[in-house]
Amino acid sequence: MPRQTEVIPLLSPSPGSQRELIVHRYGEKGKGKKVYIQAALHADEWPGLMAAHHLIPLLDEADAAGDIQGEIIVVPYANPIGMAQRINGKVAGRYSFDGSGNFNRNWADLVSGAAPLLKGNLTGNVEEDVEKVRAAFREVVSHQSCRTEVDELRMILMNLSCDADFVLDLHCDGEAELHVYANQQHEDEAYALCQDLDSPVLLIETEAGGGPFDEANSSPWWRLKEVLPEASHLPPVCCAVTVEFRGLNDISDELGRKDAQGLISFLRRMDIIAGKPAPQRNEVQVSFLHATDVLHAPIGGLVSYQVELGEQVKKGDLIAVVIDIAAQNPMEGRHEVHSRANGRYFAQMSERLVRPGESIAKVAGQEILAHRAEGNLLEA
Ligand SMILES: [Zn+2]
Known part of the structure; x- marks a missing residue:
């Protein structure tokens, strides 16, 4: 199926102004593994925008060759609100000007809403129950309060990501080498991602805290078990990571192409795209966050x-x-x-x-x- 591109308008924040998100979809819903990729949730971190820019034509190529085996969603810019926040000539896209704080903190807790929906409804069959939990997460997200433009942005992004097998949130640091944050439950996949991306450093957290986007997608799978014993057979289905694509100014076609190739290699490794992965690195230094x-x-x-x-x-x-x-x-x-x-x-x-x-x-x-x-x- 060819790429589907959707334009999603956000709630108008003031008379005469409106922003929108673009969402690219590949593959078929529910067929194979699902990966969700978004760039620049912190709207002043732009290397991920360049990676997404080079990733989309590569995905189009894979699609034309019939190689897409799973479902792929790419949001090439995740935060049009933050990108429009300028002060003294600079984009100030980390914190929302509406007072709601850091764009990558305090993401919705899916567990407290999903647990009552699932209580008494799980069968003990892993495959069936994973789908039930995903449906419950989607239900919780669709009922999130949406009073403001930022609320709506958060709801749309979470709605796209909350039932994925992989969530790749593309950020960057001030000046840095490429590094990846992941939960210890997903160390193996994250290590492979680092090899594919040529990331020398993998940072492993047991609990990051603060409700960042990656953790809001991955941790419900194990936190659910703490409140719902009948969910104890469920695996940690969603591998959600934050990729720090080097420093703020490490933006070039060359790096974007390399990063897009790395992402394609990872998608091949995870059988979301057919073909052989091409890792760009052998050894990765793994460090606990603490x-x-x-x-x-x-x-x-x-x-x-x-x-x-x-x-x-x-x-x-x-x-x-x-x-x-x-x-x-x-x-x-x-x-x-x-x-x-x-x-x-x-x-x-x-x-x-x-x-x-x-x-x-x-x-x-x-x-x-x-x-x-x-x-x-x-x-x-
Ligand atoms: Zn960031």
């Missing part, structure tokens, strides 16, 4: 990074100097920031003037770090 050191600025000031992205660092190594430019003696205004982990230095800020307490650098370590609290890892 073994990943996030370094904060001790003072406000100018940052001078002392290591290159991709370097292996040791506990105690100097990572950055934050300079208090108001210090009367400039040499006394230099504050050192040291790694507390042994591991790979993979992300830093794109700005060089920072506020006190801001997270400025990340090291993917191997040992669990006592100062890293589980469940609030994205913010800490």
